[in-house]
Amino acid sequence: MPSDLPPRCAACAARGMALCDGLGGAALAALHDIGRRRRLSAGQAFGWSGDPASHCANLVSGVLKVSRLEADGGVQIVGLLYPGDFVGALFAERSVDTIAALSDADLCVYPRPALEALLVRHPAAGRLLLRRTMATLAEVRRWMPMLARARAEARVAALLLDMARRGEVAGDATFRLPLSRAAMAEALGLAVETVSRHMTAFQQGELIALSGLRGVRLLDPVRLAEIAG
Amino acid sequence: MPSDLPPRCAACAARGMALCDGLGGAALAALHDIGRRRRLSAGQAFGWSGDPASHCANLVSGVLKVSRLEADGGVQIVGLLYPGDFVGALFAERSVDTIAALSDADLCVYPRPALEALLVRHPAAGRLLLRRTMATLAEVRRWMPMLARARAEARVAALLLDMARRGEVAGDATFRLPLSRAAMAEALGLAVETVSRHMTAFQQGELIALSGLRGVRLLDPVRLAEIAG
């Protein structure tokens, strides 16, 4: 690691996970120069659907949701973003998605034109971003069979496992749900009541333990995985 | 356009749509050098899930499906590829998807290592691929609300419009369906019977006209779009 690493990056919690990982001194310094830190509090939006897509970001801490408003008024969450994930879209003039914080979150925000220019000057950054984007694409496709065909029980189990995998989990598999029941329903394409019913069913079946509204502990991840299919 | 364009590329039907579009003489020549033409007949696979992902390709003509086998034995189509689309995945050692031709198809096939090396030497190609990949991601996310929440009627209508948009359509909105009823069901997460029922309902409602098993004509695309939501 070069010693001329910018101090803000050296102390960054997402260093080693995000776009900036693997970037050499010059490219990292350039990225640092065009970026600035921003903090979102829970519920706050990073960008609305229809807005000019003027900024992108790296997510440093917290969890964001990427959602989409349907013609019938319904909302569908099309992605959850965890620390290290890239936020926003390049090349698109207007964003089709609304991005909002589910918990307090820290971001490294970059003006989109500056970031695009940086990709030209530092091809390695472009390749990293390509790699991440392809991984995101694979991630989204992993959810498609779930949303299209799986029963509600399997969807809820899969989401619990996914949140446990990507969130900050204590040693005993205890963690705080970043999503309310309503948000889980939006992500899974289910009604709130259906999510709630299966959550309590999992609790009664001693697959999970609930503490408060957001605290969860996975008691039997193996069987949850079987249910998720 | 440079006059030293390789003859195969100059005559290519997908020229101007695919990865090679917008590429300068040197990069295009390099791409040409590592690629070879391959023809797939309908039903033939380009790669199976679990195979080492040794090759990528540009689709020149025809339609491919990208599908995924679920633990319960079900199949989900996670993407349809039309001429100009990029086929396969970079960076992944093994492919999780099975890719197969729905109709006779022509491809420009590249060995994956050679293509990755080319991206390093020709950053412009990498940026083009990044752009295409982000577009694909947006495309996939467009389908998520559909698969997760929409009723069967809306899914079928949306697929018909999508196939009409991307396929080769005659002046009177007549075209040949690249997908069988079973494949449509796999793409939409529905049972074959449900797809069939809604197709005949659309026909009786004079929204579409069917001729033979694969021939369709969109009589009222506007109302179809309303139904698709």
Place this chain on the structure above:
DNA sequence: CGTATGTTTGAGCGGGCTCAAACGCCGTGG
């Protein structure tokens, strides 16, 4: 003409949605 494959049609069932109400958690103010 016969067989295989794909498509259509029918009958019945069940999972998840809808509508509705009760319950619990928590911040606020009296």
Place this chain on the structure above:
DNA sequence: CCACGGCGTTTGAGCCCGCTCAAACATACG
């Protein structure tokens, strides 16, 4: 301290869409 009200969650009852199972029908190909 408790009362109050707002919001998120839970629970219940009934209904409808899409799945399942089954059989007839159409199409392609020998």
